[in-house]
Amino acid sequence: MADAEKEIFPCPMKRMKGNENSVRNVKTPPGEAGVWFASMGLALGLSMVVLLFGLIFVRGFGFFWPVPVMQIELQDDSEAAFRGATTFAGALAKTQQRTDRIVSESVEEFERDQDEESGALATIVDTYTEIQLFVGNRDFYGQSFRYFREDEIQSTTFPSDIVRAERRIEGDGIFYPQRIRQVDGSEITVDEDGFEETMARLVREARARRAEINRIDRREIGAINLEINDIHLELRYLQRHADEGEARERRIAALEERAERLRESFAILEQRADELRQLNRGNTLFFQRADGSEGQMAIGDLYRFHYPNRIGIFDRVVLFGIHFWDFVSGYPRDANMEGGIFPAIFGTLVMTLIMSIAVTPFGVIAAIYLREYARQGPLVRSVRIAVNNLAGVPSIVYGVFGLGFFVYFVGGSIDALFYPMSTEMNVPTFGTGGILWAGLTLALLNLPVVIVATEEAITAVPRGVREGSLACGASKWQTMQRLVIPASAPGILTGMILAMARGAGEVAPLMLVGVVALAPNLPVDTNFPFVHLERKFMHLGFHIYDVGFQSPDSEAAIPTVFATTLILIMLIVALNLTAILIRNHLRKRHKASAF
Amino acid sequence: MDTSNDNSERSPDAGGEVSQPRMQVERQALGERGTYRQDYISFLNYSFFYGPAQVLYDIELAMPDRQVTALIGPSGCGKSTLLRNINRMNDLIDGVRHEGELLIGGESVYDPHLEVISLRKQIGMVFQKSNPFPKSIYENVIYGLRVAGRKKKSVLDEAVERSLRRSALWDEVKDRLHESAFSLSGGQMQRLCIARAIANDPEIILMDEPCSALDPVATGKIEDLIHELKENYTIVIVTHNMQQAARVSDRTAFFYLGKLVEYGETQQIFMNPANSQTEAYVSGRFG
Ligand SMILES: Nc1ncnc2c1ncn2[C@@H]1O[C@H](COP(=O)(O)OP(=O)(O)OP(=O)(O)O)[C@@H](O)[C@H]1O
Ligand SMILES: [Mg+2]
Numbered sequence A: 001m002a003d004a005e006k007e008i009f010p011c012p013m014k015r016m017k018g019n020e021n022s023v024r025n026v027k028t029p030p031g032e033a034g035v036w037f038a039s040m041g042l043a044l045g046l047s048m049v050v051l052l053f054g055l056i057f058v059r060g061f062g063f064f065w066p067v068p069v070m071q072i073e074l075q076d077d078s079e080a081a082f083r084g085a086t087t088f089a090g091a092l093a094k095t096q097q098r099t100d101r102i103v104s105e106s107v108e109e110f111e112r113d114q115d116e117e118s119g120a121l122a123t124i125v126d127t128y129t130e131i132q133l134f135v136g137n138r139d140f141y142g143q144s145f146r147y148f149r150e151d152e153i154q155s156t157t158f159p160s161d162i163v164r165a166e167r168r169i170e171g172d173g174i175f176y177p178q179r180i181r182q183v184d185g186s187e188i189t190v191d192e193d194g195f196e197e198t199m200a201r202l203v204r205e206a207r208a209r210r211a212e213i214n215r216i217d218r219r220e221i222g223a224i225n226l227e228i229n230d231i232h233l234e235l236r237y238l239q240r241h242a243d244e245g246e247a248r249e250r251r252i253a254a255l256e257e258r259a260e261r262l263r264e265s266f267a268i269l270e271q272r273a274d275e276l277r278q279l280n281r282g283n284t285l286f287f288q289r290a291d292g293s294e295g296q297m298a299i300g301d302l303y304r305f306h307y308p309n310r311i312g313i314f315d316r317v318v319l320f321g322i323h324f325w326d327f328v329s330g331y332p333r334d335a336n337m338e339g340g341i342f343p344a345i346f347g348t349l350v351m352t353l354i355m356s357i358a359v360t361p362f363g364v365i366a367a368i369y370l371r372e373y374a375r376q377g378p379l380v381r382s383v384r385i386a387v388n389n390l391a392g393v394p395s396i397v398y399g400v401f402g403l404g405f406f407v408y409f410v411g412g413s414i415d416a417l418f419y420p421m422s423t424e425m426n427v428p429t430f431g432t433g434g435i436l437w438a439g440l441t442l443a444l445l446n447l448p449v450v451i452v453a454t455e456e457a458i459t460a461v462p463r464g465v466r467e468g469s470l471a472c473g474a475s476k477w478q479t480m481q482r483l484v485i486p487a488s489a490p491g492i493l494t495g496m497i498l499a500m501a502r503g504a505g506e507v508a509p510l511m512l513v514g515v516v517a518l519a520p521n522l523p524v525d526t527n528f529p530f531v532h533l534e535r536k537f538m539h540l541g542f543h544i545y546d547v548g549f550q551s552p553d554s555e556a557a558i559p560t561v562f563a564t565t566l567i568l569i570m571l572i573v574a575l576n577l578t579a580i581l582i583r584n585h586l587r588k589r590h591k592a593s594a595f
Numbered sequence B: 001m002d003t004s005n006d007n008s009e010r011s012p013d014a015g016g017e018v019s020q021p022r023m024q025v026e027r028q029a030l031g032e033r034g035t036y037r038q039d040y041i042s043f044l045n046y047s048f049f050y051g052p053a054q055v056l057y058d059i060e061l062a063m064p065d066r067q068v069t070a071l072i073g074p075s076g077c078g079k080s081t082l083l084r085n086i087n088r089m090n091d092l093i094d095g096v097r098h099e100g101e102l103l104i105g106g107e108s109v110y111d112p113h114l115e116v117i118s119l120r121k122q123i124g125m126v127f128q129k130s131n132p133f134p135k136s137i138y139e140n141v142i143y144g145l146r147v148a149g150r151k152k153k154s155v156l157d158e159a160v161e162r163s164l165r166r167s168a169l170w171d172e173v174k175d176r177l178h179e180s181a182f183s184l185s186g187g188q189m190q191r192l193c194i195a196r197a198i199a200n201d202p203e204i205i206l207m208d209e210p211c212s213a214l215d216p217v218a219t220g221k222i223e224d225l226i227h228e229l230k231e232n233y234t235i236v237i238v239t240h241n242m243q244q245a246a247r248v249s250d251r252t253a254f255f256y257l258g259k260l261v262e263y264g265e266t267q268q269i270f271m272n273p274a275n276s277q278t279e280a281y282v283s284g285r286f287g
Helices: A001-006 A012-027 A034-063 A107-113 A195-240 A244-283 A313-329 A342-374 A376-390 A395-418 A420-424 A435-462 A462-470 A478-505 A540-550 A553-588 B020-029 B079-087 B116-121 B135-139 B143-147 B151-164 B186-199 B214-231 B242-248 B266-271 B276-282
Strands: A068-072 A087-103 A123-132 A146-151 A153-157 A164-166 A173-181 A185-188 A284-288 A294-298 A302-306 B039-051 B055-065 B068-072 B096-104 B125-126 B204-207 B234-238 B251-257 B259-265
Touching: A001 A153, A001 A540, A001 B151, A012 A107, A034 A553, A068 A107, A087 A146, A087 A173, A107 A462, A173 A195, A173 A294, A173 A420, A185 A195, A195 A302, A195 A420, A244 A294, A294 B096, A302 A313, A313 A342, A313 A553, A342 A376, A342 A435, A342 A478, A376 A435, A395 A420, A462 B125, A462 B186, A462 B276, A478 A540, A478 A553, A478 B143, A540 A553, B039 B079, B039 B135, B055 B079, B068 B079, B068 B242, B079 B096, B079 B204, B079 B234, B116 B125, B125 B186, B135 B143, B135 B186, B143 B186, B151 B186, B151 B214, B186 B214, B204 B266, B214 B234, B214 B242, B242 B266, B251 B266, B251 B276, B259 B276, B266 B276
Parallel strands: B068 B234, B068 B251, B125 B204, B204 B234
Antiparallel strands: A068 A087, A068 A153, A087 A123, A123 A146, A164 A173, A164 A302, A173 A185, A173 A284, A284 A294, B039 B055, B039 B096, B251 B259
16 A cells, blocks of 8 residues: 555655745745835835825815705704704714713612612613714804714705805805895795796895905005005104104104095995995895794805705816815905915915025025035034934924024014114014015925935036036036036925925924914015015915814814815925926936937 | 136136137147147156055156047056046046146146136047036037137037037037937947037047947047047047057057056057067057
8 A cells, every 4th residue: 555655656755845845935035025014014105195195185175065965854852953943954974883871870870770780880882873964054053063863863855945055154054045135125935936046146246246345355445554554653653753843744744644545545445345235235035944943144145055955966066166266266254264265375385485485595505515615524524414404303493493583583683774663663564473484484494405405416417527517628616507506406306396395384383483374465465565575474284273273163174174285285286296397397408318 | 827816616717718828829839740849748757646545656758749649558557547637637536646747838737827727628528438418419519618608609600510520420410409418329429529529629639438438330430530630639548449549549658557668659569569568468468
């Protein structure tokens, strides 16, 4: 038998050994484990990035998407009932599992809940599914979101005539329109033909008037206000300086006359704006909420409305676009909770540009000196290490430095030299936070990034090119200017891209040097001298912080936070793409030789 | 050249157009070919050090005007160093030092009154590895003129055509002068570098193994070019190719370990070398 086995497997031992060897060879080539770990790390990192961006994308874009509105009917004894009403309408925000542990509160309850045998205190564990609805009507409900237990919901419907309305204050309203009383006293009810058309027309008209009001407010009254402020400041200044004199009297008289005239035109404009406001208050919409309660609002306070359960996909896409546009082009209202974020986008953009304009020349010059002109030795080496370490200093420290150096020292000196009035009257012009100081602070913050990137780019320019240039009779500076710097421009731009991405997303230092939650004016506008670098400004990053963590209804703020984050990311991506396009263009010009 | 700015490395455009080179004057005084100055470039008891390391030892060498002098010798013997000292390219390296004299047209290149920049403007250099600039072909050729502050378009155009014709590149690139220099082939790039070196109308052309990266056809073209150029220029060429040295040069200098072993008419060095090391090297039994 043993022989037979031998015949079938002529050399079992040897074969096994051979197999083993080959298996080992296949399984563990050197370095395999390292590759595996590397790919693990990559997968982990990638999935985290994808998750984060996916979340921001979905929630951010979801903010603009017109979702259907469901109407739910709760059991009569539900705890979620509001003022006795058990019917609610709202957009589904989320569905989640929830577990409540109910601990007995009274002796009787305790005895009832006590475990019979062990005598231990029992807790009732209650697990259920709950939904969160955006019910809107904050003026009525007190908050925009409400939770409901799913098992208490008796029925769910999607009524086609319910309206979701964007209102001037108190967030969105969700209701059934009933009738409209127009300014001339005529009424049109929802059952009549042409009700929706009338409502849409009135809303449109109100929007046009509101645009006009805003124009008057922001442009004309804004300009007058600025000038009146200046005049008042000067008047107070002159009054304080009691030195008598013909000239001074004349100046005061002239100023007062000018102020008077401004006040007159102010009054005229104000009156026109008031008339328009009056008109916008003229038409009233009466509506009924899901629970049957009645309400009314001026059509002028109704910004947009749509029938969330009726419209088709095309209209939804259009509305999505409109909402998006409203958000990026509109001004905030209602304590930043509503409206758009245009001033924040604009402020971020301008500040980032100021930062780039400031950081690039300084960084590039510093890098050129360090790399090309300074004698390479321990001193330069330690300077380089110090620069690299600067990148690790907490950004708030830069904020403090910016406040002390730029705002108080530089800004204060500018005020003392050029704005004696603002110094004396204690109304600082440059001696307070502003977009220029914020830009410069961030420039300082990003200096190491640009220096390191530039140094690397300069070093990468081949020695042969430099020698060739010098051999042609070029001076060192000409070589730098004509060959080395252009050839390292792509690398310098890489530094700028990094700096912009970091700068646009930085918040902490800005809070000390000029960012505000709500800025009355943009840093660039139509009032002379058009660019107002001393002004305070809004910033997307700070807006996220302000809306998300400083607002009374943080639940309601979450979607806005996501949307704002999305816009911030889109802005950074857009800035970077621009820089990358420029860089690619430069690279094409300076592409390395291919033999 | 007569401005007394020592710190010439940092003065842009220094002496660009104004300096009338002394070598020029020197040369115009000379007669026809054959009666040119025999010691146009001369090393007198010249030694050179990279920091503590001595690379050249007591070189005595006089190169005649409007002739081709070839420098040969095994790798690391100091040929490039010698060549790069003629236009003081070695000044760029920290810690270099020299002893002895190096004269061009009878004037010391280390004369404190001489500006390195104007010296280099009169010496074209072709590097071992072609190094076109990341610019257009046109801009590459006129780089030297540009840094000298020449702006007139007609002058620049004329210089481009003349230099490219001389470097046998004109017909190949005349229709794409404004394309990147990197679109050229390796051999074309090397000829472009030659065009760049002669665009400024220098007195001397230094070539450090100009053909080391080229195929025989391109090498042939460049050798033809050298023949043509020596009508007008003094050429110093470093080469590892004995045949090439024999073909293109009038005189040959053989270096070994930083010392000048033998120097003479090319004919004589290759046919009848006085030194046994030289004979071993040129016949390929050495190095
Ligand atoms: N920048 C430098 N610093 C220090 N030593 C150098 C430097 N450049 C060259 N050397 C040394 O000087 C010596 C001569 O170098 P060189 O480049 O002149 O040789 P070469 O004759 O041109 O050689 P090859 O034919 O290989 O080009 C070599 O020993 C080299 O190591
Ligand atoms: Mg060499």
